[in-house]
Every structure is written in structure tokens, then in C-alpha cells.
Amino acid sequence: xxxxxxxxxxxxxxxxxxxxxxxxxxxxxxxxxxxxxxxxxxxxxxxxxxxxxxxxxxxxxxxxxxxxxxxxxxxxxxxxxxxxxxxxxxxxxxxxxxxxxxxxxxxxxxxxxxxxxxxxxxxxxxxxxxxxxxxxxxxxxxxxxxxxxxxxxxxxxxxxxxxxxxxxxxxxxxxxxxxxxxxxxxxxxxxxxxxxxxxxxxxxxxxxxxxxxxxxxxxxxxxxxxxxxxxxxxxxxxxxxxxxxxxxxxxxxxxxxxxxxxxxxxxxxxxxxxxx
Numbered sequence: 001x002x003x004x005x006x007x008x009x010x011x012x013x014x015x016x017x018x019x020x021x022x023x024x025x026x027x028x029x030x031x032x033x034x035x036x037x038x039x040x041x042x043x044x045x046x047x048x049x050x051x052x053x054x055x056x057x058x059x060x061x062x063x064x065x066x067x068x069x070x071x072x073x074x075x076x077x078x079x080x081x082x083x084x085x086x087x088x089x090x091x092x093x094x095x096x097x098x099x100x101x102x103x104x105x106x107x108x109x110x111x112x113x114x115x116x117x118x119x120x121x122x123x124x125x126x127x128x129x130x131x132x133x134x135x136x137x138x139x140x141x142x143x144x145x146x147x148x149x150x151x152x153x154x155x156x157x158x159x160x161x162x163x164x165x166x167x168x169x170x171x172x173x174x175x176x177x178x179x180x181x182x183x184x185x186x187x188x189x190x191x192x193x194x195x196x197x198x199x200x201x202x203x204x205x206x207x208x209x210x211x212x213x214x215x216x217x218x219x220x221x222x223x224x225x226x227x228x229x230x231x232x233x234x235x236x237x238x239x240x241x242x243x244x245x246x247x248x249x250x251x252x253x254x255x256x257x258x259x260x261x262x263x264x265x266x267x268x269x270x271x272x273x274x275x276x
Contacts, residue, residue, distance in 0.1 A: 009072065011036050011169060011201045012057055017066030019049055019056070026052060028225040030066070036168075039195060039202040039215050044222030045243055050205045053222070054171055057203065058092060059083045070169070088116075090169035091162030095177050097154040099146040105132075105157045106142040112164040131160040136190060152183040156190070163194070172204040176211045188214045209248070 012034035019027040026049040034040045042050050055061045056068050059075045068076045071089060078086065099108045109128045113119055119127075129139055135156040146154060155175065162170060175191065176184040188211055195202055195215075206212055212219065213233060220230040221244060229239040237248050 008036055010034055010069075011071060012203065013067075013069040014053075014057075015067045015069075017053075017056070017068065018064045019052055020064040025225060027063070027222075030222075030226055032220055032227050032230065034201065034203055036201050037199060038217035039204060041204045041206060041212050041216040041219045042222065043206070043212065043219060043247065045247075048222040048225075050222060051173060054173060054203065054205055058090070058171060059086070088165050089167055090171065091165065091167040092171045093155070093158050093162045093173065093175055095174040097146070097158040099154060099158055099161070101146050104143050104145060105137070105149070108146070108157060109161045109164055112161065116165075127164065128160075131163050132157075134163065134194065135160045151178050152187065155179065155187055159190070159194075163198075166198075168199075168201060170200045170202045172202060172206070174206055174208075175204065176206070176208050184208070184211065191215060 010033040012032070014030060014032040017027050017030040018025065019030075026047070030053075032053075042053060044050050052061060056063055056076070057070060059070075059078060062076050066076070067074055070086060073082070073086060075083070075086065099105075100111070103111070106128055109131055110124050113124045113127055129142070132139060132142065137153065137156045137160060141149070141153060141157075146157070149157065172191070176187055179187060191202070192215065194200060202215075204211075204215065216233055218231055219233050219236045220227050221236060221239075221241075222228070223241065223243045228241055229236045229244065236244065
């Protein structure tokens with residue numbers, strides 16, 4: 001399914017992409033478009049190259065063949081200076097947070113701002129505290145080291161750093177991995193709120209079906225070296241493919257779908273009440 005024409009050109013456009021490791025072909029003529037304002041979730045079995053694809057969108061790896069355009073620029077051909085400039089327009093939340101262990105929370109979040117070498121320290125301080133507030137991280141944690149933080153706090157600090165440069169595009173790699181259900185639900189709600197308030201385009205890789213159903217505008221399924229299905233979650237569920245049946249329609253998927261159905265029913269009821 002392709003979004004309506006009035007959404008404009010894709011923010012990320014991948015065409016004819018091949019990924020090889022030695023003689024092993026991971027992606028072959030893979031095509032994918034990601035549009036402004038959506039949350040697109042990439043799923044696939046082990047070895048389908050989900051995280052590799054994310055790294056190629058970030059310019060951290062180059063495909064063997066094909067084109068990866070981000071904001072209209074071919075990132076697969078960009079030099080170091082072009083990549084540095086382009087990276088100011090996106091943020092990345094890594095699976096384990098990837099905070100610098102020798103820096104405080106404050107300095108971790110400040111790092112992207114300081115790397116610009118253009119902002120006075122008082123402006124950086126205000127920006128860091130604002131980002132901490134945005135992600136629900138109290139200023140009392142500013143001088144803590146990452147080793148002093150809980151898993152949920154690490155996620156929030158990492159998200160604040162990813163948002164430091166006010167990006168248009170946010171990449172999430174397993175954003176709720178390692179969190180207990182309550183913390184996972186709270187983090188999902190935070191991402192929903194930031195997506196809505198900041199108008200972000202989000203690209204996410206996750207195995208967690210509750211997170212996928214709660215957040216995704218569209219889902220792209222990787223299998224057989226291609227994107228075999230892409231569209232709204234319920235449309236993807238209708239695709240007759242063994243991986244889709246296994247991943248979405250097993251016991252975990254059924255439970256997550258029940259929660260989704262209940263949430264949608266509650267939202268519809270609220271709309272009807274508001275309309276009275």
C-alpha cells in the first residue's frame with residue numbers, strides 16, 4: 001500500500017538495494033519508501049537484515065548495490081562531510097542506549113550540541129534540560145553516570161540525546177527491549193506523545209508485538225531478501241506468507257491484537273462521547 005499522493009515525496013527512499021557479506025546475499029533488489037509523519041516498523045526473521053537496513057539508512061554501512069536516499073540525497077554515495085551534515089537532521093535510539101559510560105547524563109545529551117561547535121554553553125544547558133523534561137527525566141539525574149541509571153532511565157536519556165538536535169527523522173532499534181511491561185507501556189506512550197507533538201517521522205525495528213501494534217502507521221516485512229509486504233498492520237495480516245502467519249498470528253500476536261482491538265474500541269467510544 002502506498003500512502004496518499006498528498007503526503008509528498010518520501011523522506012527515505014530505498015531502490016534496488018543489495019546487501020552482501022562475502023558470498024551471502026542478505027537483500028536483493030529491495031525497495032522501500034518511508035513518508036513524512038509516519039511510524040514505519042520493520043520486522044523480519046533472524047538473518048533478514050533488519051538492523052543492517054537501519055544502519056544503511058544512517059550511512060553507517062553502504063549497500064553493495066542500489067540507492068538509499070534520505071531527504072532526497074543519496075546517502076550511499078555521500079562523503080564524510082555530507083554525512084556529518086545530514087546526521088544533524090535525524091536521531092538514533094540504539095537498542096542498549098549506547099550512552100557514553102564515562103560521561104554524565106547531562107554530558108551525554110549535550111554531546112551532539114557541542115559537536116556543532118557553534119552554541120554557547122548556556123544555550124546548550126537550556127537545551128539539555130528541555131530535552132530531559134521532554135522525555136520525563138528529572139533534572140536530579142543530570143549529573144548521574146549511566147551506571148547509576150535504571151533500564152528505563154537509560155532509554156529516556158538516550159532518547160533525549162537522539163532528540164538533542166531537534167531532528168525530523170527518528171530511528172528506533174528495539175526501543176522497549178529489556179523493559180518490564182509497565183515501563184514498556186510508559187515508553188511507548190512517550191514515543192506516541194513526542195511523535196504527535198514534534199511531527200516526527202519514525203523508523204523502528206522491533207520484535208515486540210505490543211509495541212508494534214501500539215505505534216505503527218505501517219509495517220514493512222522482510223523475508224526472502226525483499227520487502228514482501230508493506231502497509232497498515234491489519235492489511236499486512238491478510239498477506240498469505242508463512243512468516244507473517246507465524247509472527248503475527250501465534251499466541252503472542254493474538255494477545256497483542258486483542259489489546260489493539262480493545263484500545264481502538266475505547267478510542268472510538270471516546271470520540272462518540274466527545275461528539276455528543
